[in-house]
Amino acid sequence: MTELTVRFEDAFGAAPDGVWQAPGRVNLIGEHTDYNEGFVLPFAIDKTAKVALRIRHDSKVRLLSTFGDQGIVEAELSGLSPEAVADGSIKGWSKYPLGVVWALRQRGVEVPGFDLLLDSDVPLGAGLSSSHAIECAVISALNDITGAGLAAEDMVLATQQAENNFVGAPTGIMDQSASLRGSKGKAVFLDCRDQSVKLVPFDAESAGLVLLVIDTKVSHSHADGGYASRRASCELGARLMGVPALRDLAVEQLDDARTVLDDITFRRVRHVVTENARVLETVKQLAAGGAGSIGRLLDASHTSMRDDFEISCPELDLAVDTARSHGAIGARMTGGGFGGSAIALTPVGLEQQVRDAVARSFLDAGFTAPDIFTVTPAAGATRLS
Structure with missing residues (x-):
């Protein structure tokens, strides 16, 4: 019996029907291209959201997480x-879990009441898609259970x-696709x-x-105005250029634009x-020259x-x-922006040098100390028990 199932029993008085997990993601390249019908290249990471879930015989949903002090959250299915x-x-x-329930019910799926315990080690607000990891774990569980x-x-x-219609965040499909369709050792060319x-070997x-993630500790939210205004600008640009989506504009048309x-x-x-073009070039470079050939694109x-x-x-800029000036062969911010994380593709022998230099630079600038860790491409959402 896992620690999560024990904690579930302690909280809800009975064993869960199962445990599911879904990973966060790092986007190797392709930012803000997803809602423009373009190309992205994320991968699932070895940090996950896990949910233990048990069906109830009424219309009540009870939610509890292992982090924070919100306690058990109760909701009625009819009130979502x-x-x-x-x-x-x-x-x-x-x-996030209640939004998934609402979306499934909108699709005609009969979702019963349930108890759920969430445990996640995907850093919150770090641009690693912690919210989508929760949603993907929940929808995997409910898809199985129902x-x-x-x-x-x-x-x-x-x-x-x-995300779009319940939470109110105008996101695309990249994060969920990486979490649900990821594979160990592979990036998801979507x-x-x-x-x-x-699936592209990375x-x-x-x-x-190594691929270092530098979590700046600057929290961001996709439900705020910055993300929405960027999306609106893209939609305006496509409309004024007379194309269905910015995916349909070539680099050669930028002079006209x-x-x-x-x-x-x-x-x-x-x-x-240009980001769409960089994603396509990155896929080509990974096939021809491997991970060491994509630094300039990052x-x-x-x-x-x-x-x-x-x-x-x-x-993020710091x-x-x-990272670049202390040995990384390429680095970029990853995720929706306005905070979150950067990634730095770094020679193994220079990893500690880069870590130390970034930590020192943040200290000197008076910024909150970053969290720095490595990630590798991991499997997508799955049932654990």
């Missing part, structure tokens, strides 16, 4: 609505609906227009490299168009996010610049 989130009746981490038989692609769209996936170790769009919209568009991606999309922050 976006309006309840908007008026504050549903708040905190409970929005016998709904949803394919991974359907679960991706259901969790996106939960075409966000049709959800087609190709083996930093064989190239003598400059004459049509205002400066801010143009720079938002330029980031997405660097270019960060510059574009910092200058054109303007979603970086001083802590992490990236310091």
Whole structure:
């Protein structure tokens, strides 16, 4: 019996029906391209959200987490609505599992009441998709328990609906796709227009490299205005350029775009168009030259996010610049921006040097000490028991 099942029994008085887990993700490259129907290259990481769940014989949902002091959160299935989130009746981490329940019910899935205990070691607010890890663990559990038989692609769209229409975060499908469709040792090359996936080997170790994550401790939220305004700029740019989505603009059309769009919209568009091209080039480089050949693409991606999309922050820039100057072959912020984490592809022999230099630079700047750790591509969502 695992510690989580013991804690579940202590909290709810009976054993769970099962335990499921879903990983967070690191996005290797391809930022803010997903909701523009473009290309992304994330991978599932070896940090996960686990849920123990037991079906009830009424319409009540009871939620408890191993972190925080919110205690057991109770909700009625009939009371789940976006309006309840908007008026504050549903708040905190409970929005994510309850949003999944709401989205499944919108799809006609008969979700019964249940008790749930959450345990997660995906850092919160770090741009590693802690919220989607929760959602993907919950939807995996409910898909099994209810016998709904949803394919991974359907679960991706259901969790996106939960994010967009229940939580109120205008996110794309990248994070869920990595969490639900990831594979050990592979990055997930996803075409966000049709959800087609190709698993691409990403083996930093064989190239003598590690992928460091530098969690700046600057928390971010996709439900705030910065993310939404970037998405709105992209939609405006596509409309003014006469294309269904920015995915349909080629790099060669940017000169024309400059004459049509205002400066801010143009720079938002330029980031997405060139980022799509960088994702495609990264996939080619990984096949031809391995992980050691993509450093310059990571660097270019960060510059574009910092200058054109303007979603970086001083802590992220310091992490990236310091890692590069102390031996990383490429570095970039990862995730939606406005905080969160950077990644640094680093030779094994220089890992400690980079770690020490970044920690020292944050101390000197008066920033909160970062959390620095390595990640490797891990398996996607699964049932544990």
